[in-house]
Amino acid sequence: MDKKASILVVDDEYGVLQSFKMVLGSDYNISLAESGEKALQIFGETSIDLVLLDILLPDSNGIDLLKKFKGIDADVEVIMVSAVKDIKTAVEAMKFGAYDYIVKPFVVEEIINVVSRAIEKHRLLRKVTYLKDELERFQPFEKIVGQDPKMIEIFELISTISDSDGAVLIQGESGTGKELVARAIHRLGNRKDEPFVVINCAAIPETLMESEIFGHSKGAFTGASAVKVGKLELADKGIVFLDDVDTLDIAMQAKLLRVIQEKEIERLGSTKLIKIDVRFIAASNKNLKRLIQTGHFREDLFYRLNVFPVEIPPLRERRGDIPLLLNHFLEVYSKSNGKPVKKFSGGAEKILIENYEWPGNVRELQNLVERMATITKGNVIFPKNISDFSLNKKEIRDIPLKDAVDIFEKDFINDVLKKVQGSRKDAARILGIHRNTLIKKMNEQE
Numbered sequence: 001m002d003k004k005a006s007i008l009v010v011d012d013e014y015g016v017l018q019s020f021k022m023v024l025g026s027d028y029n030i031s032l033a034e035s036g037e038k039a040l041q042i043f044g045e046t047s048i049d050l051v052l053l054d055i056l057l058p059d060s061n062g063i064d065l066l067k068k069f070k071g072i073d074a075d076v077e078v079i080m081v082s083a084v085k086d087i088k089t090a091v092e093a094m095k096f097g098a099y100d101y102i103v104k105p106f107v108v109e110e111i112i113n114v115v116s117r118a119i120e121k122h123r124l125l126r127k128v129t130y131l132k133d134e135l136e137r138f139q140p141f142e143k144i145v146g147q148d149p150k151m152i153e154i155f156e157l158i159s160t161i162s163d164s165d166g167a168v169l170i171q172g173e174s175g176t177g178k179e180l181v182a183r184a185i186h187r188l189g190n191r192k193d194e195p196f197v198v199i200n201c202a203a204i205p206e207t208l209m210e211s212e213i214f215g216h217s218k219g220a221f222t223g224a225s226a227v228k229v230g231k232l233e234l235a236d237k238g239i240v241f242l243d244d245v246d247t248l249d250i251a252m253q254a255k256l257l258r259v260i261q262e263k264e265i266e267r268l269g270s271t272k273l274i275k276i277d278v279r280f281i282a283a284s285n286k287n288l289k290r291l292i293q294t295g296h297f298r299e300d301l302f303y304r305l306n307v308f309p310v311e312i313p314p315l316r317e318r319r320g321d322i323p324l325l326l327n328h329f330l331e332v333y334s335k336s337n338g339k340p341v342k343k344f345s346g347g348a349e350k351i352l353i354e355n356y357e358w359p360g361n362v363r364e365l366q367n368l369v370e371r372m373a374t375i376t377k378g379n380v381i382f383p384k385n386i387s388d389f390s391l392n393k394k395e396i397r398d399i400p401l402k403d404a405v406d407i408f409e410k411d412f413i414n415d416v417l418k419k420v421q422g423s424r425k426d427a428a429r430i431l432g433i434h435r436n437t438l439i440k441k442m443n444e445q446e
C-alpha cells in the first residue's frame, strides 16, 4: 500500500481538532496543533504534506502562518479553515498560495474531497521534482548491448535478481556500464514504478553528505532554514543507487550500515524515526576487498551490500562486443544527427577491435563514436582519422608502422599548428616541409 500522507491540523478549538481527526484519521497521518507556535514546531520536525489552517488563532494570524509554512517548504499545500465572517481573509490567502478554503461549520464530504485533491496535487508535485532530477540524468541508451558469454551471464543474473530485495554490489572499471546495469535491475524488478534515486557518493561534498542522504529538520544546523527530505526517504519503496560507494568516509559507512540493518532513519536535528523500505544497489570501480584490507572500507558493510555481486568485465576482455557497440552507437548518433550512417574502414575497425585497450571502456567508445558521427566529413573513417578522437595513443598496441605513422603524424601536426595559432606558414617552417605539402596533409586527414 502507498505510504499515508501527513496532515497537520491547526485550530484552537479542541472539538474542531478532534472532528478533523475523526474524519481524516483513517486515511492520513494526522498531527494536531492548538496554536500557531505549536504548529510551527511540529512543521519543523515532521514531514507534512498538507496543513489545514484556522485563520483566527489566539497567538497568530493565519496569513502570516501560511507565509511561514510556504517559506519553510514551498511545496506544502495549505487549506484555510474560516468562519463565515472571515471569508475575505480566506480568499486573500489564496493569493499567497493557499490551495483552497473551507468554511465552518463544514460538510464532511466537502472536506474529504478537497483534502484528497490537495494531497494528490502535492504527490504530483513531488513526483515532478523527482522526475526533473531524473531527466537531467536521462540516458537515451537504456539498451544494454552485448553478446560475449560474460555479458550473457550478466543479463541472466540481472533477470534472476531483479525481483529480490537483496542488496546488489556492482563492480567494474570506469565506463563498463555499472549504472546501466543498476537501472536495468530497477526497470525489470517489482519496484519499477517506484523511484530510482541516485546518491553520487563521490560528487557530494562530505559536509553535505549527511543531510543529502538523511535530510534534516528546520534549524538542524546553521543554514538549515527549511525541512529537507533526504534521498533515502525520497526513495521509499524504490531503489537507492549508491554510486562510487567506495568514496564514502568510514563514519558515513557506519551510518549507512545502520540504515540497511534497521530500515529506519532519522533526519538531522530530529529524533523522530522514519521507517523506510528501499533496496540498495551499490557500485564501485575500486576493488573493495582490497580497500577492506587497507582499512578504507568496512567489511560488515561490504557483506551487507554484496548479497548479489555483479562483476562487469572491462571491454578489452570482451572484444567480441566492440563491433556490436560500434554499430549500435553509429546508428544511434547518425540518427540523432540526421546524417547517413558512417562506417569504419577495415583498417580502423581492426585497430579498435584488436589493438586498442579501451581504458575508458564503453563510455570511451561511445564518446568516440559520437565525435566521429559529428565531426568526420567523409562517410568512411580511416586509421589516420583516429587521432581526431583523442584515443589514448599509448593504449594502441601491435599495429603496422604505416598506421602508427598516420596516427602519430596527424597529432604531431596538430600540436605544432596549435603552437603557432594556426599559421600554416610558421607550421611548415617548423616541420621543415613545404607549405603545400602541409596543406595536402591537412586535407588528407579530413
Ligand SMILES: Nc1ncnc2c1ncn2[C@@H]1O[C@H](COP(=O)(O)OP(=O)(O)OP(=O)(O)O)[C@@H](O)[C@H]1O
Pocket: 139, 141, 142, 143, 144, 145, 146, 172, 173, 174, 175, 176, 177, 178, 179, 180, 181, 285, 362, 363, 366
Ligand atoms: N553494454 C552496453 N551497451 C550499451 N551502452 C553501454 C553499455 N555499457 C555501457 N554503456 C554506456 O556507456 C556509458 C557509461 O556507462 P555507465 O555510466 O553505466 O558506466 P559506469 O560503469 O557507471 O561508469 P563510471 O564508473 O565511470 O561511473 C553510458 O552512456 C552507458 O549507456
Ligand SMILES: [Mg+2]
Pocket: 178, 179, 243
Ligand atoms: Mg557510473
